[in-house]
Amino acid sequence: MRISASIYANGEKDILETVKELEAHHADMLHIDCKHDFSVFDDLARVKQETSLPLDLHLITSKPMDFASALESNPVELLTIQYENLGGSRELPTKGFKKLGLALTSNTPLDAFAEFADSCDFVLLMATEPGVSGGSFNKDNFQRIREFKQKFPNKRVHVDGGVNAEVSFILRNLGVHCAVSGSYLFKQQSVAGAMLTLKSGQTDSHYRVRDFMQSLNETPRVNLSQLSLKTVLQSIEDARMAFTAVVDKAGFMKGMISNADVRKGLLRNIDNLSSLQAESLINLKPITVNEEMTVTELLRFIRIQSIPINYLPVINSEGKLTGSLTFNDLIKGEA
Secondary structure, three states: OEEEEEOOOOOOOOHHHHHHHHHHOOOOEEEEEEOOOOOHHHHHHHHHHHOOOOEEEEEOOOOHHHHHHHHHHOOEEEEEEEHHHOOOOOOOOOOOEEEEEEEEEOOOOHHHHHHHOOOOOEEEEEOOOOOOOOOOOOOHHHHHHHHHHHHOOOOEEEEEOOOOHHHHHHHHHOOOOEEEEOHHHHHOOOHHHHHHHHHHOOOOOOOEHHHHOEEHHHOOEEEHHHOOHHHHHHHHHHHOOOEEEEEOOOOEEEEEEEHHHHHHHHHHOOOOHHHOOHHHHOEOOOOOEEOOOEHHHHHHHHHOOOOOOOEEEEEOOOOEEEEEEEOHHHHHOOO
C-alpha cells in the first residue's frame, strides 16, 4: 500500500523542510489539500522544484474549472475532486494530471461514483472531514471499501483520514492502494518509525475482527443438508475464495472444504469418482477466528500457525459462522 503524506499536517515547519523529511523517510507521494485556494499552487510550484516525488492534489471546490489553467502550469500525478463540493457543476479539468479521482465523504452513497466512473481512475474515501487533519477513522468505511470494490472492481481505492498503524494494517488487508496520512506521521517520535509502521507494522489495537471482516452474506457456505460435490464446487466457484464453510440449519459451523480438500478427495477416488462422497471432503477441525479478536490478537494467532493462512472463517462465541477474512488483498494492495 502506498503512503501519500500530507505536507500541510506539520504546521511547525516550512513545507520544504517537511517535504525533505518525508522524502528521506520514503513517503511514496506528497498529499496537498486545496480548499479553493490559489496560493496552494505557489506551494506546489516550490515543492516541484525540490522533489521528484509524485504530487497528490486534493481539490475541494465548487468550481474545479477555475483551477484548470493553474493545473496545466503546475501538473500533478494525481488529482482528486471532492464530490460533495461540486454542487451542480459537472465539468472537470482534463489536463494537468495523470490520474483522476473522486473523493466521497462517509455519508455519500458509493453509487455517486458511477456518474464519473468513465473518467476517474480511483475513489478517495474520506474517513474524516475533508481537509481537516487529526480526526478519528470512521470504521464504517471498512464495509464501504469492500462494497466499492464489488461495485467498481477495476477502480483503485484510496483512503484519507484517521490512518494510524492499526488502520493501515486493515486497509492493506482490504486491498487499498493508497492511504493518506498526516497528523499521525508527525505526532510520533520519528517520521521514520511512523512511516515503517504504516507500511508494514501494527501497534495498539482498538478494532476487532467483526469491524472489518467480510460479512456472512459475502462468505461462501453450504448447508450440511444440501451438501454434494456440485454444491461445494459451485460455492467455491461463485465466491472465488478457495474454500467454502459447511454449516447446519442453525448456522453453526460444522467444518470447511477448501480447494486442497477437493483435490485430495479426487485423488483418493481417481479410479472411481462416482464413489466420492462430499462428506469425506470436510475438514472437521478447520482453523477459525473469533469475531471478538482484536487486530493484535489476530496477528499473534496467525504467526503461531504452522501453515500459511490465506483465509479464515470467523465465528462468534456460540460457534456460529458470522463472516470470513481473506488475506489475498494484503498482497494485492502492495502492487
